[in-house]
Each structure stands twice: as C-alpha cells, then as structure tokens.
Amino acid sequence: MSSLNHCIKFDLDVKDENIVFKDYFYKSIKLQKHKIYKAELIQPACPFCGSLDLLHNGHLITNIHYPTANASLPVIIRLAKQRVKCRDCDRRSMAQSELVNKYCSISNASKLKVLSALTEDRSMTSIARENNVSINTVQRVLGNCSHRFIDSYEYLPAHLAFDEFKGVDRQLHFICLDGDNHQVVQILRTRYKKTLLKYFGRFSPQARANVKTVTMDLNFYYQDIVRACFPNAQIVIDRFHMIQMLTRSFNSLRVQVMKTFDKRSRQYQLLKSPWKLYLKKFDELEKVHPRYNWHYKDCLTQAQVVTEGINTSTTLENSYNLMQSFIQAVETGDAHELKSLINCQDQIGTLMHKTLLTFKHNLKAVLNGAELPYSNGCLEGFNRKIKQIERTAFGYSNFTNLLTRIRLEENLYKEKEPNSLLMVD
Ligand SMILES: [Zn+2]
Incomplete structure (x- = not known):
C-alpha cells in the first residue's frame, strides 16, 4: 500500500482495511469549497459463499459526508464501491463498509458526532451547521435513538x-x-x-x-x-408544596388586611412594601440594626416591622404564628406538633382555614411529608x-x-x- 493511503487513513481515522485512498483535491460545490478524498472500497470475497473467484462489474460512486475539524471546509469522501458477480454462486454483491451504512451518504462517524452533540444543551441548527449535515439529518439521528x-x-x-x-x-x-x-x-x-x-x-x-x-x-x-x-x-x-400553600394563603390574608387601611397610613405601608419579610422565618430576621425606610418613614429593625405589621389584626397575627410554627414543625419532622397545628381552632381567615382543611383531609399523607425524607425537590431541579x-x-x-x-x-x-x-x- 502506498504511504499516501496510510497518511490519509491516519488523518481521517478510517480503519477499514478494504478502503484504499487514491487522491485528494479541493473542489467548489454549490459555491462552497470542499475537501474531497477519492477512495475505493474493495470487495475481497463473495459475502454469500466466501468465494474469491469474482467478476468485477464496475463501481458505485457515493459522496460521503465525513466529520471535519473546520466546519467551513466540509470533507467529502468520494467512495467507489466495487460491484462484483461471484463466479461460483452467480450472485451479485456490492462492497460495504463500517464507514457508511448501505444506501446512506452520511458517514457513521458524522452521525456519532451529531449524537454526542445532542447530549449537550445545544440547538439542532447549530449541530447541523457544525457537522455539515441538514437539520433533518440531526432530527433523524435523534429519532433513531428514541427506541x-x-x-x-x-x-x-x-x-x-x-x-x-x-x-x-x-x-x-x-x-x-x-x-x-x-x-x-x-x-x-x-x-x-x-x-x-x-x-x-x-x-x-x-x-x-x-x-x-x-x-x-x-x-x-x-x-x-x-x-x-x-x-x-x-x-x-x-413538604415544599405544603409550605407554599400555607404561605400563599397567608399572603392573600395580608393583602386583605392591608386594604382595610388608608393608603397613606403607617399600617398600610408596614404591610405593603416589606412583604418579603413576612415570608421569612422569624428567627432569620434582623433584630439588632434598625434601618430607615422612606415608605413608613421610620427607623425599624426587620423584626420590629413584622411584629408591628401583624399586630394590626388578630387574624393576621394568628395565621402568621401558625405559618411559622408549621414551617418549624415540617423542618424538624415533628408530626405531633403538626397534627395539633392542623387542628388549630384560632381565628385565621377563610383561605388559611381552607388550606388546613385540605391538610386535614390528607392528614396521613401530610404527616408522611414531614416525617419521611422524600420530597419533590429533585423534580424541581429536573x-x-x-x-x-x-x-x-x-x-x-x-x-x-x-x-x-x-x-x-x-x-x-x-x-x-x-x-x-x-x-x-
Ligand atoms: Zn458466491
């Protein structure tokens, strides 16, 4: 074998023994410069009977798309597949290779490259462009592995x-x-x-x-x-879902209470602008360093804001305390505490009451949520x-x-x- 053949095979990573590279050149196809390698695919023996006594009957020339390092310079292997007729069993056959599947003009190497690109977070258009194949090919590769x-x-x-x-x-x-x-x-x-x-x-x-x-x-x-x-x-x-339901009902109660006050009043402003503080855990609120807020025009710590805010209404205060204890109980997995909270008789507003009623109807499942380590956290990430x-x-x-x-x-x-x-x- 010639050294040219070896060199091209090494360069393209083609391992098939039956492929012999003969020539290479540049050619412009549809106004784009292509790198073309000419090769012959040899049929060494009859695939049906294994006989070596073959009658050569020309070639089928196929242009095979091959992966390239430089996407602006597509590589094509012009492969001439030998057609033979067996003198022993009289059957006709054509040489086949691992390089490309029968009736295909896109090399298996290209398809593999497309497939591995599909496992990344990339659009099909960009994969198609990089591998010099059409978007349809990318979709077909994707469809082929659905099984x-x-x-x-x-x-x-x-x-x-x-x-x-x-x-x-x-x-x-x-x-x-x-x-x-x-x-x-x-x-x-x-x-x-x-x-x-x-x-x-x-x-x-x-x-x-x-x-x-x-x-x-x-x-x-x-x-x-x-x-x-x-x-x-x-x-x-x-458990995240339970807390979310409770937090939502508290939030709508806060808005309800807020709307009973005049818009310029201190209570309204205390319930409106720092709404995020109400949803935090009370232990995590800032209790030492007060800050000036121009909404309610006062210098207060976060804990003071929340305490004064919920003090505007007994219902709000009750539901705030309930929400805080509930989160606490869920986090520590205290089923007993949770049960007594769900059966709470305090005045807590209709929506919160409805939420608790839902929990009550599914009491066993809710308690499981607090006690067992399983949650839907993994799904949210997914x-x-x-x-x-x-x-x-x-x-x-x-x-x-x-x-x-x-x-x-x-x-x-x-x-x-x-x-x-x-x-x-
Ligand atoms: Zn044969």
Missing part, C-alpha cells in the same frame, strides 16, 4: 415522585422520577387519570408491590392512582433542566423528540460517558 428508551414493565423503584411540566403546545406532561437516584422513570404525554392508570397498570404486580412511597403535590387524582396501582405505597405530600432544553430549541413541536432529547441529555448528565449511546443506524 433506546423503551422500558421494561418488570421493575419499579421503591420511591417515586410525581409531577407535571409544561412542554409541547403548552400542554402539561406527566413526569415520574426515581426518588433515590433521581432518574426518570417515565414521561407521559398527558397527565390524565386514564393515561396514568393505563400506564401503571401495565407493570407486573410484583413491580407495583415494590413501590413504598409516592411523593406528590396535592393533586387529588394522583392519590387515587396510587391507591389503585400500588398496594404497598404510602402517599407523601411534598423541571428547570427541561425548560432549558426547550428554550435552547425554541420549543419542540414533536413530543417524542423532546422526550428523546431529555433522556439523552439526562444520560450524559448521569454517566458523563456517551459511549453507551454509540452506534446508530
């Missing part, structure tokens, strides 16, 4: 987390994560009860019996699903990541593509090793 994520129905993790996120067409999709290792168990197109029941119903009874806890927000039919599908599972209400994926792509119109992309990016995130994704057809 990788077909799950078995034999196993479910012990701790699940349910949530939803906004995706294609502003629809809400259902997502289920493993509570321990935070990997996606499943993403479903819709979050309707029927779909969920059908999906989880497909799992074997052993798999469903394996589920010990399911973390969720206070969506009422998720609980029905758990009761219907997982005989051994405890329902856990996400939702943030999905939003990023969608933003980078300016939105997805195809749910399967979005799903595959999420899975691809997630896999890399977990393993930092794209090798498991190698070889697409």
Whole structure:
C-alpha cells in the first residue's frame, strides 16, 4: 500500500482495511469549497459463499459526508464501491463498509458526532451547521435513538415522585422520577387519570408491590392512582408544596388586611412594601440594626416591622404564628406538633382555614411529608433542566423528540460517558 493511503487513513481515522485512498483535491460545490478524498472500497470475497473467484462489474460512486475539524471546509469522501458477480454462486454483491451504512451518504462517524452533540444543551441548527449535515439529518439521528428508551414493565423503584411540566403546545406532561437516584422513570404525554392508570397498570404486580412511597403535590387524582396501582405505597405530600400553600394563603390574608387601611397610613405601608419579610422565618430576621425606610418613614429593625405589621389584626397575627410554627414543625419532622397545628381552632381567615382543611383531609399523607425524607425537590431541579432544553430549541413541536432529547441529555448528565449511546443506524 502506498504511504499516501496510510497518511490519509491516519488523518481521517478510517480503519477499514478494504478502503484504499487514491487522491485528494479541493473542489467548489454549490459555491462552497470542499475537501474531497477519492477512495475505493474493495470487495475481497463473495459475502454469500466466501468465494474469491469474482467478476468485477464496475463501481458505485457515493459522496460521503465525513466529520471535519473546520466546519467551513466540509470533507467529502468520494467512495467507489466495487460491484462484483461471484463466479461460483452467480450472485451479485456490492462492497460495504463500517464507514457508511448501505444506501446512506452520511458517514457513521458524522452521525456519532451529531449524537454526542445532542447530549449537550445545544440547538439542532447549530449541530447541523457544525457537522455539515441538514437539520433533518440531526432530527433523524435523534429519532433513531428514541427506541433506546423503551422500558421494561418488570421493575419499579421503591420511591417515586410525581409531577407535571409544561412542554409541547403548552400542554402539561406527566413526569415520574426515581426518588433515590433521581432518574426518570417515565414521561407521559398527558397527565390524565386514564393515561396514568393505563400506564401503571401495565407493570407486573410484583413491580407495583415494590413501590413504598409516592411523593406528590396535592393533586387529588394522583392519590387515587396510587391507591389503585400500588398496594404497598404510602402517599407523601411534598413538604415544599405544603409550605407554599400555607404561605400563599397567608399572603392573600395580608393583602386583605392591608386594604382595610388608608393608603397613606403607617399600617398600610408596614404591610405593603416589606412583604418579603413576612415570608421569612422569624428567627432569620434582623433584630439588632434598625434601618430607615422612606415608605413608613421610620427607623425599624426587620423584626420590629413584622411584629408591628401583624399586630394590626388578630387574624393576621394568628395565621402568621401558625405559618411559622408549621414551617418549624415540617423542618424538624415533628408530626405531633403538626397534627395539633392542623387542628388549630384560632381565628385565621377563610383561605388559611381552607388550606388546613385540605391538610386535614390528607392528614396521613401530610404527616408522611414531614416525617419521611422524600420530597419533590429533585423534580424541581429536573423541571428547570427541561425548560432549558426547550428554550435552547425554541420549543419542540414533536413530543417524542423532546422526550428523546431529555433522556439523552439526562444520560450524559448521569454517566458523563456517551459511549453507551454509540452506534446508530
Ligand atoms: Zn458466491
């Protein structure tokens, strides 16, 4: 073999023994300068009978897109595939190579490069441009690996987390994560009860019996699903969600009380501008150094502001104390304290009362939320990541593509090793 052949093979990282490079040159194709390598793909033996007695019958010339270091100078391998007819079995065949699949003109190396780029947070357009392929090719590579994520129905993790996120067409999709290792168990197109029941119903009874806890927000039919599908599972209400509900109802009560005062009054201003202080934990408020605030025209510490603010109404004071103790109890996992707080008879305003009533109806699940270490915190982080994926792509119109992309990016995130994704057809 010539040294030119070796040199080009080394340069392009082509290992196939049957490919022989013969020439290279520049050529302008559609006004763009291309780097062209000419090569021949040899058919050494008949693929059907292994005979070496072949009759050569010309070549099929294909232009193969190959990865390049410089995206403005695309590389094309002009490969002449030998066509042969076997003298022994009389059958015709054409040489094939690992370099490119049959009927394809995009090299497998290019596809792999596209696939590994798809595991990063990049838009398909930029991937296509860098690899000198069309956006359709990138989409096809993405579509080709969607079958990788077909799950078995034999196993479910012990701790699940349910949530939803906004995706294609502003629809809400259902997502289920493993509570321990935070990997996606499943993403479903819709979050309707029927779909969920059908999906989880497909799992074997052993798999469903394996589920010990399911973390969720206070969506009422998720609980029905758990009761219907997982005989051994405890329902856990996400503790951040509980606190959020309570904080929201306190906040609307604060606004209600605020509106009973005159806009120029001190009480109104104390309840209005420093609203964020009311949502903080009382222990974390500044108690020593007072600050002047021009809204209420006084020099007060943060603790003084809050104390004076809630003193404007008994209802507000009661609900503030309740909220603070509730957060405290949730954080320390004090189920006993939580129970007495939920059964609290103080005057606390209708909305807060409604929230507590909801908690009361789901008492066991709420107490689980405080006692068990599981929460939907992992899901919130994951939702943030999905939003990023969608933003980078300016939105997805195809749910399967979005799903595959999420899975691809997630896999890399977990393993930092794209090798498991190698070889697409
Ligand atoms: Zn043969």
